Amino acid sequence: GQARADQRDVVRDLSRIEHAYDRLSLMRDLSKAIGNGEIFLQYQPKVHLRRQEIVSVEALVRWQHPQRGLILPGDFIPLAEESGKIGALTLWTIRQAIADQQVLAESGHDIPIFVNISGLLLADAEFVDQVCTMVRGVAAKVGFEITETAVIRDPECAIRHLRMFADIGVTLAIDDYGAGLSSLAYLKQLPARELKIDKMFVLELTSSNRDPLIVRSTIDLAHALDMEVTAEGVETPAAMALLSVMGCDMAQGFLISRPIAIGAMRQFLDEGRHL
Ligand code: C2E
Ligand code: CA
Ligand code: CA
Numbered sequence: 189g190q191a192r193a194d195q196r197d198v199v200r201d202l203s204r205i206e207h208a209y210d211r212l213s214l215m216r217d218l219s220k221a222i223g224n225g226e227i228f229l230q231y232q233p234k235v236h237l238r239r240q241e242i243v244s245v246e247a248l249v250r251w252q253h254p255q256r257g258l259i260l261p262g263d264f265i266p267l268a269e270e271s272g273k274i275g276a277l278t279l280w281t282i283r284q285a286i287a288d289q290q291v292l293a294e295s296g297h298d299i300p301i302f303v304n305i306s307g308l309l310l311a312d313a314e315f316v317d318q319v320c321t322m323v324r325g326v327a328a329k330v331g332f333e334i335t336e337t338a339v340i341r342d343p344e345c346a347i348r349h350l351r352m353f354a355d356i357g358v359t360l361a362i363d364d365y366g367a368g369l370s371s372l373a374y375l376k377q378l379p380a381r382e383l384k385i386d387k388m389f390v391l392e393l394t395s396s397n398r399d400p401l402i403v404r405s406t407i408d409l410a411h412a413l414d415m416e417v418t419a420e421g422v423e424t425p426a427a428m429a430l431l432s433v434m435g436c437d438m439a440q441g442f443l444i445s446r447p448i449a450i451g452a453m454r455q456f457l458d459e460g461r462h463l
């Protein structure tokens with residue numbers, strides 16, 4: 189009856205409050221996480237399918253929380269975006285990636301490291317300035333993957349800022365193709381050289397009827413726009429083979445390697461036994 193329904197409401201409200209509290213406490217922890225050395229990067233390689241070699245790596249941020257253990261970016265990047273911490277976090281990430289790229293270069297693997305840049309930050313002129321200062325001179329060593337966890341409110345401004353990055357020589361990739369900036373209206377205006385197909389279209393590539401159609405038409409579109417295509421979420425040899433046949437340029441996924449620490453990545457590249 190009514191009492192039961194009220195009780196259910198109370199439980200639901202409580203869990204909502206708990207959830208909100210949880211987010212707040214995580215947000216508070218996040219502001220100290222960088223200074224406490226709790227944030228670190230892992231790297232995942234991208235393989236060029238025709239050249240059969242690793243041509244770049246992607247930096248993926250992780251948070252080793254002292255009480256909660258390992259937290260993945262899906263659980264704190266949105267919080268960082270909401271609380272205004274994403275700029276500081278990203279500047280830290282770019283600086284660390286540049287240092288780690290040096291580690292790879294010194295062992296003979298002078299390939300760029302790609303850093304994820306939240307589309308939200310493309311509205312922030314001060315952030316863009318700071319990044320330009322940081323990467324000028326080492327632009328060939330880094331790339332940016334533009335991710336869209338939040339809606340880009342002013343696409344013209346975002347495109348202007350992307351041009352500044354491209355002008356100093358940073359390679360740009362459009363991440364998670366399908367949303368926002370990667371809509372057809374903007375795609376041709378972007379100074380991006382690479383387009384990444386989201387893993388949601390790749391994970392079931394060889395068992396789905398629709399996904400191969402989407403992937404193939406995306407590859408063709410990107411090539412028509414003179415862009416290279418990376419498929420992420422490549423987990424099986426069958427998916428990798430199909431992507432090769434479809435003319436996809438690069439592949440990334442657990443089949444090749446899980447995200448690993450920079451030292452392990454250097455070893456992985458040294459051993460060269462990934463293909
Ligand atoms: P993303 O940029 O699309 O990164 C790919 C995600 O797919 C990563 O998850 C990676 O670990 C995972 N992945 C790679 N290969 C496979 C595979 O074969 N199978 C499956 N099932 N998954 C695979 P991760 O590390 O949890 O990152 C999630 C998202 O968080 C990233 O998605 C990116 O949007 C965001 N992110 C990560 N680092 C940063 C960062 O430094 N800044 C910003 N703004 N966002 C970041
Ligand atoms: Ca990415
Ligand atoms: Ca992606």
Ligand code: CA
Pocket residue numbers: 364386387
């Ligand atoms: Ca994604």
